[in-house]
Amino acid sequence: MAPPTPVPPVNPPVPPANPPDSPPPSHTATVAGVPVDTRHWIGGERVASSTASASVTSTASASATFTDHSPIDGAPLAEIARGGVAEARAAVVAARDAFPAWAATPPAERARLLHAVADGVEARTEDLAAVETADNGALLRSHRHGVMPRVAHNLRYFADRLLALAHDDFETRGHTNHVSWDPAGPAVLITPWNAPLMLASWKIAPALAAGSTVVLKPAEWTPLTASLFADIAHEAGLSAGVFNVVQGYGAEVGEPLVADPDIRRISFTGSVPTARRIAAASAAHLVPCSFELGGKSPLLVFADADLELAADLAVEQFDNAGQVCLAATRILVEESVRDAFLGHFLDRVTKLTQGDPRDEATDVGPNIHPRHVERVDGFVRRALDAGAKAVTGGGRNTALGGNYYLPTLLTDVAQHSEIVREEVFGPVLTLQTFPDGDEDEAVRLANGTRFGLAATLATGDRERADRVSARLVAGTVWVNCFFVRDLSAPFGGSRDSGIGREGGDWSFDFYCDLKNTVTAPKGWARHG
Numbered sequence: 238m239a240p241p242t243p244v245p246p247v248n249p250p251v252p253p254a255n256p257p258d259s260p261p262p263s264h265t266a267t268v269a270g271v272p273v274d275t276r277h278w279i280g281g282e283r284v285a286s287s288t289a290s291a292s293v294t295s296t297a298s299a300s301a302t303f304t305d306h307s308p309i310d311g312a313p314l315a316e317i318a319r320g321g322v323a324e325a326r327a328a329v330v331a332a333r334d335a336f337p338a339w340a341a342t343p344p345a346e347r348a349r350l351l352h353a354v355a356d357g358v359e360a361r362t363e364d365l366a367a368v369e370t371a372d373n374g375a376l377l378r379s380h381r382h383g384v385m386p387r388v389a390h391n392l393r394y395f396a397d398r399l400l401a402l403a404h405d406d407f408e409t410r411g412h413t414n415h416v417s418w419d420p421a422g423p424a425v426l427i428t429p430w431n432a433p434l435m436l437a438s439w440k441i442a443p444a445l446a447a448g449s450t451v452v453l454k455p456a457e458w459t460p461l462t463a464s465l466f467a468d469i470a471h472e473a474g475l476s477a478g479v480f481n482v483v484q485g486y487g488a489e490v491g492e493p494l495v496a497d498p499d500i501r502r503i504s505f506t507g508s509v510p511t512a513r514r515i516a517a518a519s520a521a522h523l524v525p526c527s528f529e530l531g532g533k534s535p536l537l538v539f540a541d542a543d544l545e546l547a548a549d550l551a552v553e554q555f556d557n558a559g560q561v562c563l564a565a566t567r568i569l570v571e572e573s574v575r576d577a578f579l580g581h582f583l584d585r586v587t588k589l590t591q592g593d594p595r596d597e598a599t600d601v602g603p604n605i606h607p608r609h610v611e612r613v614d615g616f617v618r619r620a621l622d623a624g625a626k627a628v629t630g631g632g633r634n635t636a637l638g639g640n641y642y643l644p645t646l647l648t649d650v651a652q653h654s655e656i657v658r659e660e661v662f663g664p665v666l667t668l669q670t671f672p673d674g675d676e677d678e679a680v681r682l683a684n685g686t687r688f689g690l691a692a693t694l695a696t697g698d699r700e701r702a703d704r705v706s707a708r709l710v711a712g713t714v715w716v717n718c719f720f721v722r723d724l725s726a727p728f729g730g731s732r733d734s735g736i737g738r739e740g741g742d743w744s745f746d747f748y749c750d751l752k753n754t755v756t757a758p759k760g761w762a763r764h765g
Contacts, residue, residue: 266315268461269367275302276318277484278467280331281477286318286485303485305460308374308603308640309593317460320485325452325493328481332423332450333499335478340420340448344399350474351396351446355389357469362386365434365462373430373459374603374640375557376594388438394724395442395744402745413756418749420448421525422501425494427487427515429506430456430605431560431662434466440504441466443744445480449502452481454491456507458606460484487511498522502748505529506562509733527737527747529562529729531660532690535683536565537705540574540673542695543717548581550693550719551666555589555644558604559613559664563713563720565693567657568646569682572670579628579668586629586644592637603640604663610640613663617645620656625649630664658686676701680708689731693719712738 264285266273276283286301302316318324339347358365365388366380375384404416424444428437433455444451455463467482483490495503496518503519504527505512512528519526536554538547554564570578594602604610610633617631630645644664650657657667671678683692692711696702706714712730715721722728727738737747 263316266461268314269371271364271368271465273315273368273461274464274468275315275484276464277320277324277328278464278471278480278482279324279328280335280481281471284318284324284327286320287323303457305372305458306606307371308605309371309595311607311639314371315461317457317484320454320483320490322490322493324483324485325490325497328452328483329423329425329494329497329499331478331481332452335476336420336422336450338476339445339450339479342448344402344448347446347448348396348399351392351442353473354470354475355392355396357473358385358389358392358466361465361469365465368465369434369459369462370594372461373433373605374594375432376599376602378597379557384432384435387435391435391438391724392442395446398443398724398741398745399446402742409755411758413758415754415756417752417754418447418745419752421748421750422449423452423499424449424502424504424748425452425454425497425500427454427491427495427503427505427507428456428463430459431557431562433459434462436506437463437466439739440506441480443739444502444504444748445475447745447748449748450479450481452483452494452500454483454485454487454494457484457486491515492518495519495524496521500524503527504739504747507531512735525747527729527739528735529690529739530733530735531562531662532564532688532730532734533567533658533660533686534563534565534688534691534693534711535567535569535709536693537679537683537695538568538570538574538578539679539694539696539698539701540571541697541701542574543697544574544578544581546717547578547695548585550695550717551578551582552585552589553719554666555586555601555664556720558602558642559644560605560662562662563691565691565719566661566666567683567686568666568668569679570668570670571673571679573673575668575670582646583629586646589644591634591641591643601644601664603637604642605640607640609663610642613642613661613665616656616659616661616663617647617665620647620650620654623651623654623656625654625656625667628668652682652685660688676705680705684708684710687733690734691715691730 303319305314362385370377426440470480495515506529589600591601592599625647626649628646630643634641646666648668650667689710691713692709693715702716725741728740729738
């Protein structure tokens with residue numbers, strides 16, 4: 238087996254600080270017509286970064302901001318407060334000091350406040366959608382009709398779930414066991430750029446519902462809606478320090494956050510190398526971590542499947558320009574239906590419209606950043622050099638330029654190749670086949686990476702669906718559907734796709750310390 242080609246770094250080097258003679262930035266940027274405060278939110282106040290803490294190795298002359306650009310056209314959107322050690326510590330202290338009162342807040346009141354935050358999100362759906370589209374390039378129509386409503390839903394679900402949280406008492410030799418969930422303490426939440434506010438709310442909502450306080454570090458490429466969310470949370474009545482936002486780069490502000498001894502939980506969604514660094518830092522204080530680290534998920538298409546449905550499922554993997562951790566980027570098709578499936582697939586791809594995500598007609602927008610586009614293109618170029626064929630796409634959309642990458646399908650790829658085994662995180666799919674009727678080979682190919690986040694299965698045979706699903710290494714398996722996600726279900730991955738599960742009571746189990754109180758049936762009489 239030939240060794241894979243080295244993969245470019247997932248986390249690029251931190252760019253240099255802005256020149257020291259730059260004019261002082263305004264603390265408000267107008268993005269898509271919406272004013273956004275660009276400072277941190279710490280202890281119930283807006284805080285600008287001190288120049289001395291702009292980076293771990295900064296000097297007094299270093300700038301305390303970084304520039305946030307739009308992936309749509311590369312235009313600068315805002316100068317964002319660039320956090321460092323001082324801001325990290327201040328946010329943790331604020332969360333630590335606010336924790337006793339928040340933990341003691343009755344569940345019904347915590348739930349009421351989360352519903353109030355959800356009300357605020359719904360009231361500002363248009364603002365949030367417009368800002369997030371400008372900041373991360375995902376479709377405006379999706380943000381309006383799906384993503385932002387889901388943010389409010391996440392908040393409401395965990396508010397309601399908190400009030401239903403219970404475990405039946407049980408008996409042990411006449412003794413009563415009572416299980417309870419105690420708030421664990423301040424939590425650091427580090428969130429990605431592909432669905433910034435929605436993925437943040439998956440963590441924020443259960444953490445706050447559980448009675449933990451929060452320090453959120455949004456991705457440096459997409460910090461803006463986290464700032465708006467801080468305003469909404471404050472207006473809804475969250476007390477100072479219960480929810481905090483610190484912006485900046487992982488090496489400068491993320492590392493001191495996860496290494497802080499006052500933090501009791503860390504939840505991270507992102508790359509495997511970064512998760513390993515977080516785990517090493519958290520080990521010093523035995524802080525529990527929850528990691529969702531992406532995947533290289535398969536889509537298995539059997540000959541008895543509805544091939545038009547299977548093609549629809551495959552094309553759906555280009556959603557968000559392929560920047561979806563759950564995406565089934567490895568299409569595995571039974572040999573006898575390869576050509577028929579491919580025909581349906583290509584017919585659908587030709588009908589996709591790529592362009593400005595603010596246009597209602599657009600189906601595929603830009604990728605997040607020039608560095609990321611170069612990374613995606615690097616994977617494709619190396620695959621083509623190794624003998625792969627681009628059935629469609631295969632490079633940048635030169636008509637649009639910048640961050641736009643053509644929806645791509647590569648064939649003639651080997652199971653051991655880099656393009657099959659490593660996460661590309663762009664609009665790039667591969668197609669492989671397996672022998673007719675050979676479920677064993679289909680499963681072997683499907684499980685043949687170091688990831689195990691999700692899998693999608695297209696078949697007309699219910700018994701086959703049950704057999705194959707049971708053998709797939711994945712946290713979620715979809716049969717004849719994709720991306721049906723209920724918050725009551727566990728979400729997470731196996732192998733290098735992560736540690737732990739989010740959703741339902743599993744989230745409360747993480748953000749709380751579970752306690753069992755055992756009471757004897759006797760000894761209640763008072764003596765003396």
